[in-house]
Amino acid sequence: MTAEETILAGARLVLPSGVVEDGRLAFSGGTITGIGGPRAAGDLDLTALDLTGFTVVPGFVDLHVHGGGGASYASGSAEEALVAARTHLEHGTTTTVASTVTGEIDEVCRQAAVLSELVEDGVLAGVHFEGPFISPGRCGAHRPDLLREPDPALVRKLVDAARGTARMVTLAPELPGGLESVRMLADLGVIAAVGHTDCDYTKTLEAVDAGATVATHLFNAMPSINHRAPGPIVALLEDERVTVELINDGVHLHPSVLDLAYGAAGAERVALITDAMGAAGMGDGLYPLGPLQVRVEDGVARLVEGGSIAGSTLTLDVAFKRSVLVNKLSLTQTVRSISTNPAALLGLSDSIGSLAVGKNADLAVFDSETYDLVAVVRRGEWITGAERFSSGS
Structure with a gap:
């Protein structure tokens, strides 16, 4: 030694x-x-x-997280971003991709520029744009009046604002420009993720063929499975090219649904995420999520207006514990889902x-x-x- x-x-x-x-x-x-x-x-x-x-x-790798410790990555403040990253670091997340939320395009570009500096400093591993290119019918905790169709020029504007640090863009492929934007993202080496979508089964497969490789928080903010209209969930679970994000907080998914996803996709195609907002690591109360207000009660985050679930208060150490003790996953399955797979998606398997x-x-x-x-x-x-x-x- x-x-x-x-x-x-x-x-x-x-x-x-x-x-x-x-x-x-x-x-x-x-x-x-x-x-x-x-x-x-x-x-x-x-x-x-x-x-x-x-x-x-x-150490854990979180592909999808909006904030923590009372701070938000969508604030446009480097100081808040540092607080959020530190909060999740203390809960085992050693690699973080910071997620934005729907806002005015120029404002999201400004946020991306701030976050890109923290990527360059080694604090963050990249930027994930969740919105504004999502379905109005599945917008969840995104402000409907700020949604935009995924015109490739607008999508490219966000990616360029991140100055080479954009890692993922969530969009609804059924919207005008959706498939073209998926192809463009794939060509740029940025992950195209299907989420907040009203896609049917066929359109989802078209998106995967165009280059989409991730399902944003599978089951949430997309049509449910119907026996005659399987929708995006079945398409994303059955296609071996797709990694599915799952939120194991006991709120977003019933444990049996998470088990179902593992049975269909296998641990090699699951990425456990938090989708956490600013209340992660904090207590109940009122918190901002982009331009919206969120009330947290008993650890569950919901929009003040409308009551939609608004991200989570999850940290990945809790997701790890739930996966092992509640879902009875093996340690190797859990590690693969919470560390190995997301590292591979980011192209960082050589180091993490x-x-x-x-x-x-x-x-x-x-x-x-x-x-x-x-x-x-x-x-x-x-x-x-x-x-x-x-x-x-």
Whole structure:
């Protein structure tokens, strides 16, 4: 061990190859430098930290989050964006794509410019535009009068405003310009996501053929499954080219519906997201979501006007715990959905998304019995929980 190296010993490690009990993981300079099984007999490395009774997984990757800690990414304020990112970081999300909400095009462009600077600084991993190119009939917590048809020129204007940091655009492909915009986004290397849509089954498949690869919070803000009109849900679940976002907060989806999605798509095509707004990590009360007001009661966010669900108050450590304890997913399935798959979608698998030598030392540490989060490490820096562990393993 070098003087700068940290060794975690005795932990359960969730690796791409499976779960290793009594494992050892070393990191130095922000990078994982070693992974192994139990120490050899006579190895008395007293500098290792004892993580017996704890489970170590790769830091979470959230593709879709609007805010947290009382702050919003749609505020246009770098200070608020930093608060939101820090809040989710303390809950295990070491890689964040910041999501905007529907607003005036020029205002959303201004927000994107602010967020792009934080991407360049390494705080965020990109920008996701959710709206304004969505269906008026499925707008949810987006202001209807600000919605726009996905004219490729307008879509390109938002993407350009992000100065190379746009990672995803959610749109309704059935609207005029929708399929053309999907093709343009695919050509630009930006994820086209189907969401807030009234698409039927056939139009959804056309969007996938045009290059759409993500379903924005599947089941929510789209037509339900009908036995004679399967709609977008069935099309998105059955197509192997599509990754489906799921919000596992117990509010957006009944546990059996989440189980259904896993049964249809498999863990290799699920990305667990928060879709969190500013109340994540906070208490009940009134919060802004773009130009709208949201009331949070008992942890559920709804628009003050109309009562529609308005994002979530979820953090990904809670989604992890629910996935394991409520949905009975395996640790490897959960890690794949919450870290590995979204990292791959972002093209960042070489550095994040799994525990492997040479990748970033982005770690979330859970109690192995309760699955409560106890520590977070990002790029080798202890964000929370370092005081929990002692050397002398």
